[in-house]
Amino acid sequence: MRVENKTFDEERALYGLESIEAVGCRFEGPADGESAFKECGDVAAVDCYLDLRYPFWHDGSVVIKNSELTSNCRAALWYSADIEITGSKLHGIKALRECKNAIIAESDIISPEFGWSTDGIRFTDTSASGEYFLMRARNITARRLDFKGKYSFQYVENADIKNCKLDTKDAFWHSKNVTVENSVVIGEYLGWYSKNLTFKNCTIIGTQPLCYCKNLKLIDCVMQNTDLAFERSDVFATLRHSIVSIKNPYRGIIKAPSVGEIIRDDARAKAKIILDPSLQRKE
Numbered sequence: 001m002r003v004e005n006k007t008f009d010e011e012r013a014l015y016g017l018e019s020i021e022a023v024g025c026r027f028e029g030p031a032d033g034e035s036a037f038k039e040c041g042d043v044a045a046v047d048c049y050l051d052l053r054y055p056f057w058h059d060g061s062v063v064i065k066n067s068e069l070t071s072n073c074r075a076a077l078w079y080s081a082d083i084e085i086t087g088s089k090l091h092g093i094k095a096l097r098e099c100k101n102a103i104i105a106e107s108d109i110i111s112p113e114f115g116w117s118t119d120g121i122r123f124t125d126t127s128a129s130g131e132y133f134l135m136r137a138r139n140i141t142a143r144r145l146d147f148k149g150k151y152s153f154q155y156v157e158n159a160d161i162k163n164c165k166l167d168t169k170d171a172f173w174h175s176k177n178v179t180v181e182n183s184v185v186i187g188e189y190l191g192w193y194s195k196n197l198t199f200k201n202c203t204i205i206g207t208q209p210l211c212y213c214k215n216l217k218l219i220d221c222v223m224q225n226t227d228l229a230f231e232r233s234d235v236f237a238t239l240r241h242s243i244v245s246i247k248n249p250y251r252g253i254i255k256a257p258s259v260g261e262i263i264r265d266d267a268r269a270k271a272k273i274i275l276d277p278s279l280q281r282k283e
Helices: none
Strands: 002-004 018-023 041-046 060-065 081-086 100-105 108-110 119-129 138-150 157-162 165-169 176-181 184-186 195-200 203-205 216-224 234-239 243-247 251-256 259-263 272-275
Touching: 259 272
Parallel strands: 002 018, 018 041, 041 060, 060 081, 081 100, 100 119, 108 119, 119 138, 138 157, 138 165, 157 176, 165 184, 176 195, 184 203, 195 216, 203 216, 216 234, 234 251, 243 259, 251 272
Antiparallel strands: none
């Protein structure tokens, strides 16, 4: 079924339909109805404008292309699977939650509490902002994601992040099995209580990063304006830039060109710190 250039504002306007394609449609109006595509299968929204709540709940096989989901379109995709979003704006709070297998490309996300408890989500060439981004999500892939917001990637598991910029605070807390490569990570208190967190060829900026970590690895990374790093962590690091200060790393080896201050006032802080000026990355 194909509908074109129509406006829907009633409750459950296209409820339960199979193989439904909406092209150039608007979901807005005085009836202020919710759940336009609820319980649908093989559903597509192309060049659409969605200004009403909860449009894609309990759907299977969802395509959203060149569409706008406004700030009024809250909790847009919940309990749905096999989702492909391209060239679209997701601007409502809690835009994606409890979903499986979502691909998001060339899109713009402004959404607090986005992506909670998703399983299988891939970002490509996408910008995003909001608080508590991807809380408890699993099986994450990100390429050229530009993110800004607080408390991101907390409790996530199995993430592969490359060529991204993450301007965030309290990121990766309690995360497991995460690799971040060729990326810039800016923010305070990075990665506390994480397990199996790895940074490769990254630039890390911000105070008190990477404390209370288990099996933390940094490979050829730059740490700028980072102080009180690695407290009580198990860490193996090769740094390519001087670091402001290191405090009480418990186990492992840290190699750096220089360290402004090494603080050891905890008898359990046994990690080895090796200073090697030849590690300094040439500009």
